[in-house]
Amino acid sequence: xxxxxxxxxxxxxxxxxxxxxxxxxxxxxxxxxxxxxxxxxxxxxxxxxxxxxxxxxxxxxxxxxxxxxxxxxxxxxxxxxx
Numbered sequence: 001x002x003x004x005x006x007x008x009x010x011x012x013x014x015x016x017x018x019x020x021x022x023x024x025x026x027x028x029x030x031x032x033x034x035x036x037x038x039x040x041x042x043x044x045x046x047x048x049x050x051x052x053x054x055x056x057x058x059x060x061x062x063x064x065x066x067x068x069x070x071x072x073x074x075x076x077x078x079x080x081x082x
Contacts, residue, residue, distance in 0.1 A: 001033055001048075006072035008039040009062060016061040021045070023066040028053060038065040039072055054078070 012018055019027040032050025037043060045063045046054070054074060062071045 001035060004034055004036050004075060004078065005042075006036050006039045006045060006063065007075050008070050009073045011071055012062045017059055018062045018064055018071065019060050020064045021066050025066065027060075027063045028057075036063075036072075036074065038068060038070060040070040041065060041068040043067040045072060051078075 021027040026044065026047050028046040028049050030047075030049040030053040032048055032053055034046075034049050034054075035044055036046040036049065036054075038045055043065055045065060062073050064071050
C-alpha cells in the first residue's frame with residue numbers, strides 16, 4: 001500500500017468534474033494499492049485505488065476535501081501516458 005499526497009489546486013472551472021464526498025466518506029474506494037490524501041490537511045480522499053480506477057474509471061478533474069474544502073488533483077507523476 002502506498003500513501004500519496006494529492007496536489008492542492010485552485011477551484012476548477014464550472015465545467016470541470018469534481019468529486020465532492022460527504023464528510024467522513026471517500027471519493028473513491030477500490031481494491032488497489034494506493035491511498036490518496038488531501039495535499040492540505042492529509043484527510044484520506046481515495047482509498048485502496050489502483051491506476052485503472054483513478055485514470056480509466058469515471059473521469060474526474062479534482063476531488064474536493066470534505067474536511068478542509070481544498071481542491072485536490074492527482075499528482076502529475078501519477079499520470080502514466082501510454
